[in-house]
Amino acid sequence: MEFLISILERNLTPQEIVIIQNSFFLIVSLPIVTTLTGFMRHVIGLKSLSVYAPIVVTFAFYQVGFIDADADSNFFRGLFFGLILYVIVFLTSSFTYSLIKPLRMHYIPKTTLVMISVSIVIIFTIILGTLFFDRKGLIYLDIFPLIMIVTLSDTFVSTLSRKSFEQTSVIGLQTLIIGILAYGFLSLREVRSFALEYTAVLILILIVINFYIGRFVGLRLTEYFRFSDILLKEPDDRPSKKNRKK
Amino acid sequence: MIDLLRRIGKNRKTVLGLNERYLEYIRPYNLSPAIEIADDKVLTKEVLSAHDIPVPETIAVIRSYDDLNHIDFDAFPSSFVIKPVHGVRGGGVEIIYNRDKNGEWIMSRGRRIDLEGIKSLCRDIIDGRYSLHQERDTVLVEERIKSHKAFRYYSYKGTPDVRVIVFNNIPVIGMLRLPTEQSDGRANLDLGAIGAGIDMAVGKTTFAISGKSGLIEKTPKYNLPVSGLRIPYWTKILRYSIEASKVSGLGFATIDFLIDKEKGPMIVELNARPGISIQLANQVGLRARLKKAAGIKVKTTEKGIRLAKDLFGGEIEEGIEAISGKQVIGLIENVKIFGKDEKEEVTKAKIDTGASSTSIDEKLAIKLGYEDAINHARSILGESKVYFSRDEIKKDANEQKWEERLEEHPDIVDTAIIKQSNGITYRITVEMEFELSGTRVIGLVNIVSRSGLSYKVLIGKKDLKKFLIDPSKKST
Numbered sequence: 001m002e003f004l005i006s007i008l009e010r011n012l013t014p015q016e017i018v019i020i021q022n023s024f025f026l027i028v029s030l031p032i033v034t035t036l037t038g039f040m041r042h043v044i045g046l047k048s049l050s051v052y053a054p055i056v057v058t059f060a061f062y063q064v065g066f067i068d069a070d071a072d073s074n075f076f077r078g079l080f081f082g083l084i085l086y087v088i089v090f091l092t093s094s095f096t097y098s099l100i101k102p103l104r105m106h107y108i109p110k111t112t113l114v115m116i117s118v119s120i121v122i123i124f125t126i127i128l129g130t131l132f133f134d135r136k137g138l139i140y141l142d143i144f145p146l147i148m149i150v151t152l153s154d155t156f157v158s159t160l161s162r163k164s165f166e167q168t169s170v171i172g173l174q175t176l177i178i179g180i181l182a183y184g185f186l187s188l189r190e191v192r193s194f195a196l197e198y199t200a201v202l203i204l205i206l207i208v209i210n211f212y213i214g215r216f217v218g219l220r221l222t223e224y225f226r227f228s229d230i231l232l233k234e235p236d237d238r239p240s241k242k243n244r245k246k
Numbered sequence: 247m248i249d250l251l252r253r254i255g256k257n258r259k260t261v262l263g264l265n266e267r268y269l270e271y272i273r274p275y276n277l278s279p280a281i282e283i284a285d286d287k288v289l290t291k292e293v294l295s296a297h298d299i300p301v302p303e304t305i306a307v308i309r310s311y312d313d314l315n316h317i318d319f320d321a322f323p324s325s326f327v328i329k330p331v332h333g334v335r336g337g338g339v340e341i342i343y344n345r346d347k348n349g350e351w352i353m354s355r356g357r358r359i360d361l362e363g364i365k366s367l368c369r370d371i372i373d374g375r376y377s378l379h380q381e382r383d384t385v386l387v388e389e390r391i392k393s394h395k396a397f398r399y400y401s402y403k404g405t406p407d408v409r410v411i412v413f414n415n416i417p418v419i420g421m422l423r424l425p426t427e428q429s430d431g432r433a434n435l436d437l438g439a440i441g442a443g444i445d446m447a448v449g450k451t452t453f454a455i456s457g458k459s460g461l462i463e464k465t466p467k468y469n470l471p472v473s474g475l476r477i478p479y480w481t482k483i484l485r486y487s488i489e490a491s492k493v494s495g496l497g498f499a500t501i502d503f504l505i506d507k508e509k510g511p512m513i514v515e516l517n518a519r520p521g522i523s524i525q526l527a528n529q530v531g532l533r534a535r536l537k538k539a540a541g542i543k544v545k546t547t548e549k550g551i552r553l554a555k556d557l558f559g560g561e562i563e564e565g566i567e568a569i570s571g572k573q574v575i576g577l578i579e580n581v582k583i584f585g586k587d588e589k590e591e592v593t594k595a596k597i598d599t600g601a602s603s604t605s606i607d608e609k610l611a612i613k614l615g616y617e618d619a620i621n622h623a624r625s626i627l628g629e630s631k632v633y634f635s636r637d638e639i640k641k642d643a644n645e646q647k648w649e650e651r652l653e654e655h656p657d658i659v660d661t662a663i664i665k666q667s668n669g670i671t672y673r674i675t676v677e678m679e680f681e682l683s684g685t686r687v688i689g690l691v692n693i694v695s696r697s698g699l700s701y702k703v704l705i706g707k708k709d710l711k712k713f714l715i716d717p718s719k720k721s722t
Contacts, residue, residue, distance in 0.1 A: 042265050104373060107380040162334055162378060217266035219258055229461065230531055231257045232250065 021196060026059065028195050031206050033058045033182040038213050045222030046174040049155045056148045057086065057179025062186065063145035075187045079180065081141065085149045090172050092121045093153040097160050111157050118153045260531030262522055271536065275497030276518045283494045284516040287331050287386055297493045299486050300512045308385035314368055319361055323389065330371040331384040336432050338376030340367055341390060354403065391504040391512065396478050399468045400424050403431030408477055408503040410484065411520045412491040415544040417484050417554040418535040420444035421524045422451055422477060426466055429457065435523055440465065442472050443528030447559020449480025453529045479511045481551060486513060488550040572712060573683045576719030581703055582681040585614025593702050597715060601706035603662065604689050607696035616676055619657035620693060623674045626651050632669035639663055639670055648672065662692045685712050
């Protein structure tokens with residue numbers, strides 16, 4: 001990556017280089033998040049609402065936290081505001097959807113109604129939060145991550161239309177866990193500098209990992225719990241017919 | 247801990263997980279033309295009935311509002327089922343049980359619905375209210391399957407369904423799903439229905455899980471044992487499931503049946519993505535079974551049925567043995583008695599379920615090293631006397647403090663008042679270990695003179711808990 005940036009170096013100011021480094025880092029981070037999502041799904045057994053949802057959570061958290069260059073406080077600010085926004089969007093979407101679910105309506109207008117309710121609640125959250133709490137935090141929220149989180153309501157609605165509220169909550173929580181893990185991982189300075197310095201190596205590693213996960217046929221961690229009854233049986237307590245005849 | 251890990255290490259190779267299900271079974275064995283058949287209920291029925299596999303009779307297929315206007319609901323039978331072709335989680339399914347004098351139809355919970363109401367239900371389905379992402383759907387009107395009487399006391403409201411997973415033309419595992427009050431008459435496990443595993447040899451249920459509470463032994467309403475329920479038409483079910491898998495082209499599929507009380511089993515659904523909870527209902531891993539079934543050449547349906555029964559049956563008898571761990575014995579058995587100071591005696595014993603405790607002859611007890619205890623008892627009780635009533639014996643025992651004095655002896659652990667053919671006697675009880683048909687029992691044995699009787703030992707109920715008695719069995 002350094003090499004690619006160095007091609008541009010002649011034309012850019014140091015400030016612009018920082019900006020472009022950040023953009024490049026975020027772009028190569030996308031497959032890192034989806035690799036983690038795949039790992040969590042196939043090896044651990046945590047579901048996510050979609051491939052897109054953990055990416056949204058990760059980058060929204062990342063951007064929400066990114067106010068100044070002080071990276072250590074950024075992580076917790078991102079976690080704090082990101083969590084609040086995520087929970088608000090989820091609860092508002094579920095509530096509004098439960099109200100309009102019985103209506104006979106087309107899917108997109110229905111989702112739009114949900115999104116309107118989410119937008120209103122978010123606006124009020126920003127107003128109230130700024131009046132009563134940390135002034136700096138909510139006003140400085142970048143509009144882009146905000147929009148990303150609001151669009152999650154589409155993902156929530158599509159899951160709610162297929163599954164119950166409880167099931168959606170569980171999957172929503174799992175998505176959040178995956179997103180936060182990815183967010184924490186990408187917030188490490190070592191990861192950032194590695195990704196920028198050895199981009200090609202990183203991409204190669206990701207390809208190898210994905211080929212491995214893609215062909216993984218073992219039990220998922222959650223399945224060890226789900227089938228514990230069978231797994232903990234004495235292997236010989238049911239002799240096959242052949243053995244019994246002996 | 248190490249033992250647990252060893253078990254998990256061995257057993258995990260028997261369980262099928264979602265990763266392997268998709269990569270090793272669904273992808274290679276279910277190609278998209280076959281999946282298309284399974285995903286469309288109307289198409290499924292066309293394919294199956296073209297090959298004479300029974301399916302519920304289609305009354306009408308309504309694809310549009312225009313279709314709806316041309317359908318004469320009055321010509322329908324009085325009882326039928328309305329369902330969306332691409333419904334999600336059983337939504338939109340309505341069962342019409344009958345029609346009353348006013349021409350209104352009767353639905354579940356006694357609700358009434360008129361013609362306009364039924365049309366409105368159909369319009370909801372066509373508009374996609376119950377389908378994924380509200381996409382337009384088709385209404386399927388079918389005959390109602392009347393639940394077979396075998397299930398009458400086992401299921402709540404709805405009709406139980408039987409599902410069989412077929413792989414390589416061999417039915418490998420099965421499950422009976424019983425609707426419950428919790429699941430509101432639906433057969434979905436995640437709504438709280440019961441799933442019972444099936445012994446493939448005989449079609450009897452083995453273990454059962456309740457969707458939300460793990461393994462269960464009794465049904466919630468009538469408290470009936472969930473294991474041992476015989477599924478009617480089992481062999482037919484195996485045959486149709488193999489045939490359905492063949493004609494649809496699904497190499498690895500779930501076949502769902504309803505069993506009509508008159509017409510027998512009918513296929514209601516094919517599924518190209520078999521669920522893996524069925525392993526819990528059977529308490530057995532599916533992977534091991536799939537590995538067994540793979541690679542066998544199954545040329546005929548008959549062979550598939552035979553293989554299913556031979557390879558995947560026998561769970562029930564093994565289940566009972568494993569649970570009860572009981573030995574089967576006859577009425578007369580050789581018994582080996584372990585006395586004091588490593589003395590042993592072998593003799594024939596009478597198995598007597600009419601007696602509550604075990605008795606042994608005085609002379610035999612002396613041989614086993616209880617002479618001292620017997621002499622001690624004689625010094626207190628005198629020559630054993632036969633009484634005619636319990637009160638009399640209790641009176642003597644209390645007055646002379648028999649029990650306290652007898653139990654001063656280390657071998658005598660208790661005393662007993664025993665009724666015998668000629669009256670009632672007071673006896674001493676000692677602890678003795680004996681072996682019957684290879685099983686060891688530590689019993690409290692009372693000592694009495696059995697000199698005139700043919701068996702020196704009589705084993706009573708208290709010491710027979712580990713055995714099942716078969717009167718026709720001869721001792722060896």
